[in-house]
Each structure stands twice: as C-alpha cells, then as structure tokens.
Amino acid sequence: MLVADRIKKKLEDKELKIGKYVFTSRLFVGTGKYTSMEVMAEALEASGAEVVTVAVRRVKINESESLLDYIDTKKYKILPNTAGCYSADEAIRVARLARETGMSDMIKLEVLGDEKTLLPDPIETLKATTVLVKEGFTVLVYTSDDPIVAKKLEDAGATCVMPAGAPIGSGQGILNKNNIRIILESAKVPIIVDAGVGTASDVTMAMELGCEGVLLNTGIALAKDPVRMAKAMKLACESGRHAYLSGRIPKKLYAKASSPSFYLPVYFFTLIKNIWFSCCPYVVYMCAVRIGKHNGYHLVRL
Amino acid sequence: MKIILNGEQKECPKGTTIEKLLDLYKIDKNRAAVELNLKIVPRKELSARMLNDADILEVVTFVGGG
Numbered sequence: 135m136l137v138a139d140r141i142k143k144k145l146e147d148k149e150l151k152i153g154k155y156v157f158t159s160r161l162f163v164g165t166g167k168y169t170s171m172e173v174m175a176e177a178l179e180a181s182g183a184e185v186v187t188v189a190v191r192r193v194k195i196n197e198s199e200s201l202l203d204y205i206d207t208k209k210y211k212i213l214p215n216t217a218g219c220y221s222a223d224e225a226i227r228v229a230r231l232a233r234e235t236g237m238s239d240m241i242k243l244e245v246l247g248d249e250k251t252l253l254p255d256p257i258e259t260l261k262a263t264t265v266l267v268k269e270g271f272t273v274l275v276y277t278s279d280d281p282i283v284a285k286k287l288e289d290a291g292a293t294c295v296m297p298a299g300a301p302i303g304s305g306q307g308i309l310n311k312n313n314i315r316i317i318l319e320s321a322k323v324p325i326i327v328d329a330g331v332g333t334a335s336d337v338t339m340a341m342e343l344g345c346e347g348v349l350l351n352t353g354i355a356l357a358k359d360p361v362r363m364a365k366a367m368k369l370a371c372e373s374g375r376h377a378y379l380s381g382r383i384p385k386k387l388y389a390k391a392s393s394p395s396f397y398l399p400v401y402f403f404t405l406i407k408n409i410w411f412s413c414c415p416y417v418v419y420m421c422a423v424r425i426g427k428h429n430g431y432h433l434v435r436l
Numbered sequence: 437m438k439i440i441l442n443g444e445q446k447e448c449p450k451g452t453t454i455e456k457l458l459d460l461y462k463i464d465k466n467r468a469a470v471e472l473n474l475k476i477v478p479r480k481e482l483s484a485r486m487l488n489d490a491d492i493l494e495v496v497t498f499v500g501g502g
Contacts, residue, residue, distance in 0.1 A: 164502025174500065189501025192442040192494065193468055195461050201499050202467050217501050227471075231496050234469035234476050302502075329502075351502025 147375065150346055152324060153272040153293040155211060155240070159184045160341070161371040162213065162326065164351025168360065171204040177354055178210065181364035187213045187242055187349065190232045207237060213274065215242040222261035229266055241266060242296070242328075242349075244276035252302040256283045260290055267291030276328050279313040281320075288323050295323055296349060299340065300330025303352040307336035311343060318344045334363075334370035341374025342382070437489040448487065455483040458495065468497045 150157045162185040168174035178186060186205060205212070214232035219225040222245060229241045245262055247255040254277050266273050267290060274294040275287050284295045297317055300306035307330060308314060318325055324346035331337055331350040340348045348371055357363035400408075439446055441461070448457055454477060458465045470477045471494040477485055487493070 165500040166502045168500065187502055188498035190469075190496050191499045193463050193497045195442065195444070195463070198462070200464070200467060200497065202497075212498065214498060215501055230476055231469040231471060231494075232498075234479065235467060235496075235498070236479055237467075237498075349502075355502075 145376070147379065150324065152240070152274065155272070157184045157211070159368075159371075160347035160375060161337070161368055162187065162328075162347060162349035163354060163364070163367075164349070165201060165205070166351050167355040171199070171201070173360055174355070175204045177360045177364040178205070179364075180361045180368065181354065182368040184209075184211060185213050185240075186210045187215050187351065189217050190214050190228050211240070212238045213240050213242050214238060215276075216244050216262075217246075219245055220247070220255070220258075221245065222258040222265070225258070225262045226265050229262075229271060230269075233271065239270065240272040240274060242274050242276060243292075254278055254298070256280070256286075259283075260286055263287055263290045263292050274326070279310050279317065281313055281316040284317045284325075285320060288321060293323060294326055294346075295321065296326045296328035298329040299327045299336060302329045304330055305332030305353060306330055307332050308339050308343075311339070314340070314343050314345065331367075334366040337367050337370040338374035338377070341371055342377050344378050347371075437487070439487055439490070440492045442493070442495060452487050453483055454481075454485045454487060454493070457487060457493070458482070463495055463497075468495050470495050 150160050159182050161181055161183050163178060163181045163183040164187045165174055166189065168177065188201060216225040216228045219228055225243060225245045229243065232241060233239050243259065243262055243266060245255050245258040247253050256277065259275060259277060263273055263275050273292045274296055275292040276296045276298065277283050277287055279297040284297055287295050295317070297314060299308040308327065309330070314327065326347040326349055327340040327345050328349040331348060331353045333353060337348045337350070350367065354360050354364045354367060437448060437450055439448060441457070448460070454470055454472070455465060458468065465482055470482060472485065473492050
C-alpha cells in the first residue's frame with residue numbers, strides 16, 4: 135500500500151447523519167444577502183456545502199428570475215427556514231408550505247423573539263418543534279446557546295439542535311464556548327453551530343469543540359470576496375474537524391522544548407564556558423569555605 | 437370573479453383551476469406551494485381544485501435566506 139493511500143485511509147471521517155440524510159460536508163451555507171445570484175452560485179460551489187438554506191416567501195408575480203435557477207437541487211439538499219416567524223403558529227405554517235413544494239422535508243426551524251435582537255424565543259420554538267416532529271418533519275432547530283433549552287428541544291424530538299454562536303449576522307464568533315461544550319457533553323443528536331460566524335477561525339473553533347457542523351450565511355455573503363471566503367470556511371471546517379478528531383494536547387503553563395537538549399554539537403570553548411557558568415556559584419562558595427578554614431574562620435553553611 | 441393572490445386583488449374567469457391560474461401568472465408550480473383560504477393545497481390537487489369568488493390564495497416559493 136502506498137503512503138498516500140495509507141494516509142487517505144487514516145484521514146477518513148464518518149459521514150454526518152441528519153435523520154435519514156447523510157452528508158460528507160459539514161458546512162451548511164445560506165443563500166441570502168449576496169450581491170448577485172452568480173456570486174452566490176460560485177460561493178456555494180467554493181464552500182463545498184451539500185446543504186443550502188433558503189427562505190420561504192410569496193412568489194413575486196411577473197418576476198422571471200428564481201433562486202432555484204441557480205441552485206442544482208440534485209447536488210444541494212434544500213433546507214428551508216422559517217426566518218421571519220415570531221410565533222410557533224407562523225413557523226408551523228411556513229414549514230408546512232415549505233414541505234409542500236416537494237423539495238425537502240427538512241426544516242430549519244427558527245422562531246424569533248424580537249426584531250432588534252433576532253434572538254430565538256425558546257418557548258415558541260419548543261412548541262413548534264413538538265408539532266413539527268409529530269408531523270414527520272426532519273427538524274433542525276435554531277436556538278440560543280442555553281444548554282437546558284437545547285436539551286429540551288432534543289427531548290422534544292429535534293433531529294438536530296443548532297445553538298447560536300452569536301446573534302444572527304453579528305459576526306462575533308462563538309461568544310460562550312463553555313455553553314457549547316456543555317451542550318455537546320450530553321447531546322445525543324448532532325449539534326451544529328448556527329449564526330454569528332464572522333470568519334474562518336470561528337468555524338474552526340466550533341469544529342474543534344466537537345460540533346458536528348457549522349451553518350453560516352452572512353460571513354460569506356457579505357465578505358468583500360465571498361467566493362474566497364467560502365473556500366476559507368470550507369478549509370476551516372475541515373481543519374477544525376481534523377483537529378477535534380486528532381485530540382489536542384493539554385494546555386500547559388511552562389515551555390517544553392521540542393528538540394532534545396543533549397548531544398548538541400557545540401564548540402569546546404562554549405561547553406567549558408557553560409559548565410563553568412553553571413557551577414560558578416558553587417566553586418566560589420567552596421573556595422571561600424576553604425580559604426576561610428585556612429585562615430581559622432568557619433563560615434556558616436548556607 | 438375576484439380573488440386575492442398574494443395580497444393583491446386579481447380577476448379570473450369562473451371555473452379556473454389553481455393550476456391554470458399559476459400558468460396565467462407564469463408561476464412554476466414545481467417550485468411553489470399553494471395555500472387556499474389558509475389551508476395547504478396538496479400538489480396533486482392543484483389541477484383539479486376550482487377557484488371560487490373571494491378566495492384568498494397564497495403562493496410561496498424559495499428565495500435567498502440563511
């Protein structure tokens with residue numbers, strides 16, 4: 135077996151399972167806020183994502199261009215969201231409509247509390263989760279990073295729980311790593327960080343913590359070069375995943391040299407100098423004791 | 437007869453099915469979901485379901501979102 139083949143085998147990763155769906159890529163990307171559909175299509179390609187989120191809105195009459203002209207639904211799994219819903223009933227209605235398009239029974243459930251913070255409303259979110267699970271949806275539920283709420287959503291039957299790293303579109307990264315850790319500790323469903331990602335290192339951090347994936351939109355769409363940022367996010371996601379699987383070293387306070395300290399090819403003079411300097415205080419002290427004794431003094435040993 | 441399509445009042449002849457209405461407004465039914473008077477119309481029934489006067493129709497599709 136060639137080295138390259140051996141490495142390839144060692145670097146294999148298990149697939150991401152979301153209910154009945156299986157994905158290789160762990161990066162989910164949104165389709166909103168792009169300057170043009172062409173840029174969006176290129177960014178999706180560069181991100182390597184297999185799941186793309188979309189919003190459900192009224193058809194604009196007499197408008198010919200459609201988002202779906204730019205998304206190959208054979209290549210990408212459509213994940214409709216319930217963005218813009220502020221109650222369980224609204225979200226359930228949107229979810230049912232989304233499924234009726236016949237493109238996906240997955241739903242990214244988000245029920246928000248208010249327009250200013252766009253933070254999730256946990257009570258309405260839980261209500262909607264319970265109903266949609268009963269109706270057979272594959273529910274990927276957006277929530278805050280509260281471990282208790284995350285647990286309750288899991289218990290309500292959510293296929294996947296998606297805590298926010300930071301508020302939607304804020305680009306602040308993962309504000310409370312400890313909460314994400316606590317969520318991960320007890321979760322039996324995939325945990326995907328959704329929202330708040332600003333740059334590649336945020337994605338890496340989420341993956342290093344042990345999240346199963348990351349969902350983001352604004353971080354790519356509003357970057358100066360969205361296509362390159364999409365690529366960066368892809369690499370970051372893979373890096374973080376590999377780092378997590380590798381098992382990082384523990385953090386230590388003091389340095390530990392990476393190179394051996396013996397058999398160093400130093401000059402003879404340097405060697406003597408080093409030996410002299412390292413035993414200098416002892417030699418001086420011993421000399422002082424000897425001279426002192428010789429002259430009839432007894433120095434007190436330190 | 438008059439119907440309300442996505443919040444706008446529209447005229448359509450009697451006996452129009454939902455599918456015909458979608459064709460009339462060049463809406464791709466394969467990419468849309470329809471709600472008639474707040475009840476979802478299953479895709480299979482689009483060609484059979486007749487519209488009545490004052491029906492309220494919501495037709496949605498997917499747009500960019502995160």
